[in-house]
Every structure is written in structure tokens, then in C-alpha cells.
Amino acid sequence: METPEQEIETAEVIEIIDDEELAHPALDSARAVLNPVLKSPLLFCLAFAIIAIYTFLLAMNASGAVDSSSFLKLLLFAIFSFMLGVSCTLYVIKRCIHHAREHLANLDEHLDEASDPRHAGEAHLPAEAAATGLTDFDDLIHQMRRTITHLLQSLAGLGDEVHDFVERYELLTNNLSAAVIIRRPEQDVMFCSPYTEVLTGYSLDEIYQGGTDFLDELVLDEDRARYQRAKQICELGEDIAVRYQIRHRSGITLWIETHLVPVFGEHAEVESILSVSIDVTTSVRYQQRIEEQNRDLNDFTYMVSHDLKAPIFTIKGMAALILEDFGAQLDAEGQESLNHIVSAADRLEKLIKSVIEYSQLSTKDIETxxxxxxxxxxxxxxxxxxxxxxxxxxxxxxxxxxxxxxxxxxxxxxxxxxxxxxxxxxxxxxxxxxxxxxxxxxxxxxxxxxxxxxxxxxxxxxxxxxxxxxxxxxxxxxxxxxxxxxxxxxxxxxxxxxxxxxxxxxxxxxxxxxxxxxxxxxxxxxxxxxxxxxxxxxxxx
Amino acid sequence: MIFLLDDDKAHRSLIRRAVLKAGIEIPFLEAGSISEAKRILFAEQKDKLPALSLAVVDLNLGDGRGTEIVSLLRASDSYKHIRIIVLSTSQMEEDVTESREAGADAYMTKASDLLQFRKEIGEAVSNWLENPRTE
The missing domain is CATH 3.30.565.10 (Histidine kinase-like ATPase, C-terminal domain)
Structure with a gap:
């Protein structure tokens, strides 16, 4: 099977191994294994060929001086040496193929581990080839070259993506107007985004050192029970949002809204808690102002319904009494003037009624x-x-x-x-x-x-x-x-x-x-x- | 006698005349504030207490809520049997509930139509005068 043609393919393997630009740990170990095996057959072959030719020449040269039996012995020795050289060469090439196969299997494993799943299809050696064993060394070399190229390309792509990801992650956490904190249910803070400094007024070092207790201490006493309850719920594995007040380092009180998300470990236990906190002080204050205004509106409605209706009752009642009791004594102009008073009071009354009606629709419950x-x-x-x-x-x-x-x-x-x-x-x-x-x-x-x-x-x-x-x-x-x-x-x-x-x-x-x-x-x-x-x-x- | 409590003098006049025009001739005892009402109703000498059969009480008064007087009337041995009408310009349910809880027998709004008001107050006054509380 192994013929002198094998030298060409072996040379091809050497070419890959020698290519300094193809750098990868897997390839380095391939070099360590393949270098001696691939290069030694040439040396063996060469050494034995020289010994054989030298012995033959020596025999030819001495043919005149020695007897025929000695010449025959020398000739046989030369032939034997040549055959030994060829056999050794063939054996070493066999070993070389065996090592190459072993190493390819090894490379395949490396590929499984290192390559991105998206590139897996192209980068893997054909499964069939791996399973049945390679019979064609040319194909093997070809596959190996392709595989190494794909592997290196995938690794290069993966490297770019990891770099992009890290960049995006840093961009997000550094600029997000939210404090992102990851902590273990017990004590330590595993991660804390830079905005936490803005939200609390304390430096990241202080927060990392102080741990969970330090952060919990910032919550105002009146809201602590609610905050702790939310944390306990999260530790049991539920997402939850909670609103509470904290005391900023400067002394001011801030309203915070925190979303707590449990992060599960391998055995479905809550390994850590991710919390995302934002400052909602403005919206809470706004809401409080609206509630206050609604109360004012209710008071206003009540005022309108009583205080403005009272004078209308008087105006209309008195005007009607005058018309009734003294109408006969009034001339047409006097009566008309009184009628104007009554109709103006009527309009005012309707307006007040509509104001009350509309404002009550906003504040009163409707049972359906x-x-x-x-x-x-x-x-x-x-x-x-x-x-x-x-x-x-x-x-x-x-x-x-x-x-x-x-x-x-x-x-x-x-x-x-x-x-x-x-x-x-x-x-x-x-x-x-x-x-x-x-x-x-x-x-x-x-x-x-x-x-x-x-x-x-x-x-x-x-x-x-x-x-x-x-x-x-x-x-x-x-x-x-x-x-x-x-x-x-x-x-x-x-x-x-x-x-x-x-x-x-x-x-x-x-x-x-x-x-x-x-x-x-x-x-x-x-x-x-x-x-x-x-x-x-x-x-x- | 009807006890009339309203801080608006013109309203007292309109109520008085409405009752009269409805054909009910009865003397009125008037007060313009809660403090005045307390002074009149709860004078120290027992013999000076007025003999009342009906009280007409406005809800929103300068110095408090008319329901304060309603409660006092209901809690008093001398007046707990009289009929009480709360009369107000307000139509809010809260006021109706408040009046009922204080012990009023009826809640009436001051209808701005004079004839309508006269009819209503006439009916209410004669109705409650004829049906004194029995308990």
C-alpha cells in the first residue's frame, strides 16, 4: 500500500506543520507529535540507501582483489542492507499514518470544544470519516488543512464576537440609568453597576465592602418591612417589583423602584438575585400631587354645590316672591327686569349643575x-x-x-x-x-x-x-x-x-x-x- | 313650633314664607349658627325650653355642620321625639348619608323653583307634624 509516492503527501503534511502563520495550541501539539515521525523516514531512507550503495561500490571495487565467494558475500550484504533500509522506511511511514490518524481524532475533539456552534457544521471532520477510519491519506491531509483553516477562522470570528459583546456590555452597564446589582441570598454583592454610585451616593468600593446589609440599611424604616418581604419572595424564586424610599448619602430621600429577579443554579435553587433599581422620585411626587389635586377638586365640587347654589336659591326665590306679591304693581319694564334676573339665575344654576356632574364622574365609582x-x-x-x-x-x-x-x-x-x-x-x-x-x-x-x-x-x-x-x-x-x-x-x-x-x-x-x-x-x-x-x-x- | 336653623337670613325668610304660603300657620324659632342654636335649645332653665314639634336644619353652617345639632337633638331627652328635616342646597350622597346617620328623618334639597320648593316643604312639614315619632 505504502509506495514511494507517499513521500509527496508526507511532504504536504510537513508543509502545514511548518507553516508558521498557522498558529494554534492544537496545531502546536500536532507539530510535537508529527515532526519527528514525518521527518525521520526521509533520514532513515537516506542513511540506509547510502550504506547500501557504499557497500555495493566497495564490493565492485574489491571484486578484482577478492575471490568470488567474498564478492558474493559482499553483494548479498549490500542487497540485504538496501532491503532493510526500504523495510524500515515502510515501517516508519506506517507509524506516521497511525500517529496522524490519532492526532486527527484529537483535533476533532478540539474542534468540538472550541468552535462556535454556528460554525460547527463546516468545521467538523465528516463523522463518517472519523468512524470508518481514513484510507486515503491524500484526503486526510486535505481534510486536515480545511479543518484547521475553518477552526482558525471560527476562533477569529468568536474572538471578534466576544470583544463586541464585552464592549456592548460595558457600554450598557456604564451608561444605564439604573443600578444593576447581582448578589447572593446570603451576604456578598457579586456585581454592582456604576450607576449604583449615583443612586446611593456611595462608591462602588464601599458597596462591595459593605455587602447586602449595607444596601438594606439605606432603605427607610417605614418601608423596610415591605422591601424585605419582596426580597424573601424573590429568594423563593419569584420575580417581583417593589417601591420604597432610601436615604441617599446626601441625606435626601429618594423613591426607588426595584425589580428583583431570581437567578437559578444547576439544581433549580436560587443561586443569586439580580436587582434593577431606578429612581422614580419624580413620578411618585407627581402622582402624590395629582392625588392632592383630586382631593382639592372634590372640595371645590362640594363648595360649588353648596356655596354657589345658596345665593341662587335666594335670588330666584326672592325674585319669584316679588313677582308673586308685587307683580301687579310693577310696570312691564319692571317685570321684564325681574324675568332677566330669574333666567340669568337659571343659567347659572344649570352651569353649576353640569360642573358638579362632570367632576363627580371623575371621582365617584360607578357600579356596573x-x-x-x-x-x-x-x-x-x-x-x-x-x-x-x-x-x-x-x-x-x-x-x-x-x-x-x-x-x-x-x-x-x-x-x-x-x-x-x-x-x-x-x-x-x-x-x-x-x-x-x-x-x-x-x-x-x-x-x-x-x-x-x-x-x-x-x-x-x-x-x-x-x-x-x-x-x-x-x-x-x-x-x-x-x-x-x-x-x-x-x-x-x-x-x-x-x-x-x-x-x-x-x-x-x-x-x-x-x-x-x-x-x-x-x-x-x-x-x-x-x-x-x-x-x-x-x-x- | 318649628325650630329653623340656617345661617342665611334670606333663606330663613324664604322657608318661613313658603311654609306660610303652603297654608301651615305655625310659629318659628330661628337660629343663625350652631352656637346660637345650642344657646336657644339647651338653655339652663328647664321651663324656658321651647316646645318643638319639628326642626328644619341647614347642613353647611358658618360654625360647623348642621348634623351636630341633629345629633344633639336625638341625644337629648327633651327633643329626641321631634321630627328633623335636613335642608340643604347639596345633593351629594355623602351629605344624605351623614344626615341619616346623625338621626334626621328626611333630607330635602332647596329647590330653586319657588313653587316647587313651596310644595315640597309644605308637604314635608305637614307630613312630619302629623306623624310624630313614636319610639
């Missing part, structure tokens, strides 16, 4: 239940009877409206406002046509349109129609400016929605979406207070 929309619409139409008659409007309403989720009074307000507006903002040059139509109905929701052929809403005002005190038609038509704002607010509160599509001069379509009983429950805070009509005698309740 299943409501038959048919009944709501029937009530609305009954109460709008006079306006419908006065305007000669044609009203179309579907017969079987389904049950929806809401509050009867609030739903009444929604449709009373929408249908009332359709009548109020009618185009007086044509017969008002108003219809309520089901656009879409499923087990979970109902979408209805309230369609009119009225004045429509100017394009530039359409975005403001649901904002309080923004009136699309100014003061030429009476109104408080909160009707549609109330509609939107009510629908927001009961899990519905309203949108409008309108063309000035053609009419408007208000689309109302309501929840139906199959819909998922809207989170609403339950109130324990019973509701009762303000004018009902208490004893009858």
Missing part, C-alpha cells in the same frame, strides 16, 4: 351590572317626547336591543345626551332624521351608531367635541358644554368607548361601544355605600 338597553332607550325617548314633537323629528330605533354592562342612570345620560344633541343641533332647513342602528353585535360587545342629518361638526372642532367646555356651535344654541365630555367619561368608566364621524352641513354619526355580559369584567372598585335619592325621606329607605 347587566342593563336592558331597550328600557334605557325607551326612557330617553319618553323624556325627549316634547322636543321630538316640537322639531317634527323622525326617530328610528331598533326593536330588540340587547342587555349590556353599565349603570342604568349613566347609560340614560349617554343616550339622552346623544339623542338630545341630535335634536338640539338639527338643521332647521330640513326634517330631522335621527336613527339608532346596531353596527356590530357579539356576545362580548355591542356597537351602535347614533346617526343624524343635523348641522354636523366643523372639521377643526371635531377633535375637541369630547373635551369639557369646548362647544362646536358656540353659544347660539343653549348648552353647558359638558354633555359629550360626560358621555365619553361615562363610557370610559364602564369599559365602553365613543367616537364621532361628522361632516358639517350633512350630519354626524356617534359610534358607541358597550360591553356585553360575556365580556371580561372591567376592574372597578366596589363601594359599600348604598345609593339613595336625595329627596327620599330617610325613614322610608
Amino acid at each position: 351590572k347587566e342593563i336592558d338597553l331597550d328600557i334605557v332607550i325607551a326612557n330617553v325617548l319618553a323624556d325627549l317626547k316634547q322636543q321630538i314633537k316640537d322639531s317634527d323629528a323622525q326617530i328610528t330605533v331598533p326593536e330588540d336591543l340587547p342587555v349590556v354592562i353599565g349603570d342604568e342612570l349613566r347609560l340614560y345620560q349617554v343616550f339622552s345626551n346623544l339623542l338630545g344633541n341630535a335634536l338640539k343641533y338639527r338643521d332647521r332647513t330640513r326634517v330631522p332624521e335621527i336613527s339608532l342602528a346596531v353596527r356590530h353585535q357579539t356576545e362580548e360587545e355591542l356597537v351602535v351608531d347614533v346617526i343624524d342629518n343635523g348641522l354636523g361638526i366643523p372639521e377643526e372642532k371635531i377633535d375637541d367635541v369630547f373635551r369639557p367646555y369646548h362647544r362646536a356651535h358656540g353659544n347660539e344654541i343653549e348648552g353647558s358644554g359638558v354633555g359629550l365630555a360626560c358621555v365619553k367619561k361615562i363610557l370610559d368608566r364602564i369599559g365602553g368607548a365613543v367616537v364621532v364621524d361628522s361632516t358639517e352641513g350633512t350630519g354626524s354619526v356617534f359610534t358607541v361601544k358597550l360591553r356585553r355580559p360575556a365580556a371580561q369584567a372591567e376592574p372597578q372598585e366596589e363601594t359599600g355605600t348604598a345609593r339613595f335619592d336625595a329627596t327620599t325621606p330617610l325613614s322610608s329607605l
